[in-house]
Amino acid sequence: xxxxxxxxxxxxxxxxxxxxxxxxxxxxxxxxxxxxxxxxxxxxxxxxxxxxxxxxxxxxxxxxxxxxxxxxxxxxxxxxxxxxxxxxxxxxxxxxxxxxxxxxxxxxxxxxxxxxxxxxxxxxxxxxxxxxxxxxxxxxxxxxxxxxxxxxxxxxxxxxxxxxxxxxxxxxxxxxxxxxxxxxxxxxxxxxxxxxxxxxxxxxxxxxxxxxxxxxxxxxxxxxxxxxxxxxxxxxxxxxxxxxxxxxxxxxxxxxxxxxxxxxxxxxxxxxxxxxxxxxxxxxxxxxxxxxxxxxxxxxxxxxxxxxxxxxxxxxxxxxxxxxxxxxxxxxxxxxxxxxxxxxxxxxxxxxxxxxxxxxxxxxxxxxxxxxxxxxxxxxxxxxxxxxxxxxxxxxxxxxxxxxxxxxxxxxxxx
Ligand code: NAD
Ligand code: ADE
Numbered sequence: 167x168x169x170x171x172x173x174x175x176x177x178x179x180x181x182x183x184x185x186x187x188x189x190x191x192x193x194x195x196x197x198x199x200x201x202x203x204x205x206x207x208x209x210x211x212x213x214x215x216x217x218x219x220x221x222x223x224x225x226x227x228x229x230x231x232x233x234x235x236x237x238x239x240x241x242x243x244x245x246x247x248x249x250x251x252x253x254x255x256x257x258x259x260x261x262x263x264x265x266x267x268x269x270x271x272x273x274x275x276x277x278x279x280x281x282x283x284x285x286x287x288x289x290x291x292x293x294x295x296x297x298x299x300x301x302x303x304x305x306x307x308x309x310x311x312x313x314x315x316x317x318x319x320x321x322x323x324x325x326x327x328x329x330x331x332x333x334x335x336x337x338x339x340x341x342x343x344x345x346x347x348x349x350x351x352x353x354x355x356x357x358x359x360x361x362x363x364x365x366x367x368x369x370x371x372x373x374x375x376x377x378x379x380x381x382x383x384x385x386x387x388x389x390x391x392x393x394x395x396x397x398x399x400x401x402x403x404x405x406x407x408x409x410x411x412x413x414x415x416x417x418x419x420x421x422x423x424x425x426x427x428x429x430x431x432x433x434x435x436x437x438x439x440x441x442x443x444x445x446x447x448x449x450x451x452x453x454x455x456x457x458x459x460x461x462x463x464x465x466x467x468x469x470x471x472x473x474x475x476x477x478x479x480x481x482x483x484x485x486x487x488x489x490x491x492x493x494x495x496x497x498x499x500x501x502x503x504x505x506x507x508x509x510x511x512x513x514x515x516x517x518x519x520x521x522x523x524x525x526x527x528x529x530x531x532x533x534x535x536x537x538x539x540x541x542x543x544x545x546x547x548x549x550x551x552x553x554x555x556x557x558x559x560x561x562x563x564x565x566x567x568x569x570x571x572x573x574x575x576x577x578x579x580x581x
Contacts, residue, residue, distance in 0.1 A: 210233065
């Protein structure tokens, strides 16, 4: 078996982390048990580009229990948990990932897993899907289908579809309600604050925080920063979402104004150059910059380097930049996803639902092999309800059921 990880001797520690995650992912474990007797993925080759975390390990073990063989690359050069990567190798997974990969090493790993003749491709951000389409087209043509975990990845795939260049069907797992409502909002909300605190240990109470973007991620981050006592300002480009932020009780203003007053600025837009030189030059001395969006393009690190005279590492994942105007700015996690680089990503309870959706989407692709067009699909009907019901069940929460009369009433146009 081929693999490349930092240190195989970390496997024991990684195994305990995976055990901890598994305890908090009851829905995925239940699904694993439901289908493992049937081995529905027997002989199926899966290539995946996902954050190599303890939660991803629970997903990969589920796919293995269903009979799949899995090759795993990271979807970010800085998010790999090296102990988990080692444990996965011991479990027979071909992992090509370690924390602190260079950009070349990262894309090497993506190409390696893309070249392993996958039947199914799982991705978070679409670097693997795009690499298969651009560089490994002969292999892409043989892929039965794929899945995509995050908003930015779905946007890229829809652009590929619109250009008429998508070569296989992809299920947009991100668009499941049991994904974005919980993972993007509560998962990123909590783990972004966690990342900022682990990196800086700063007090949030009384600080002015600026959150760029009031989508699912931005809402969660703004809500949790407010919960810690920060005064939160939101920036937006969508008038409806800006209005929603106003009515949720946040101050809303353009970045040009917010940049002058923020103590900490967090981007969550999926867009590029949201914080750039013109904003940085106006910032307070000591302002902290962090990103929760998928790629490291939201805070323009290029601009920051261009307008700085020096740079030094103060603490893990805290870089101090001294600007030409004498002000000091602090960039967390090199502008990459602060929650996965400086902390451990979303808590397992949230990934339980996201990865149950991933696992079910993989089963759907297997069952519908050859029947789907090369398009971006939402998750199959009923899947959200199934995942939500199982989650509620594992939480011990019961809900009402419609009576026959109520069902008829809701389907009727008569009073
Ligand atoms: P979304 O589409 O729901 O929200 C993005 C928001 O940003 C939109 O409201 C949009 O109008 C706004 N926006 C775009 N450009 C802007 C600009 N220049 N200034 C201010 N606002 C702007 O997307 P989402 O689900 O919230 O995801 C946001 C990003 O976070 C994506 O890159 C996604 O892939 C990523 N993500 C990260 C994690 C994580 O673990 N860190 C988890 C889920 C999603
Ligand atoms: N994305 C966000 N948090 C994650 C986690 N804990 N594991 C895998 N992918 C993630």
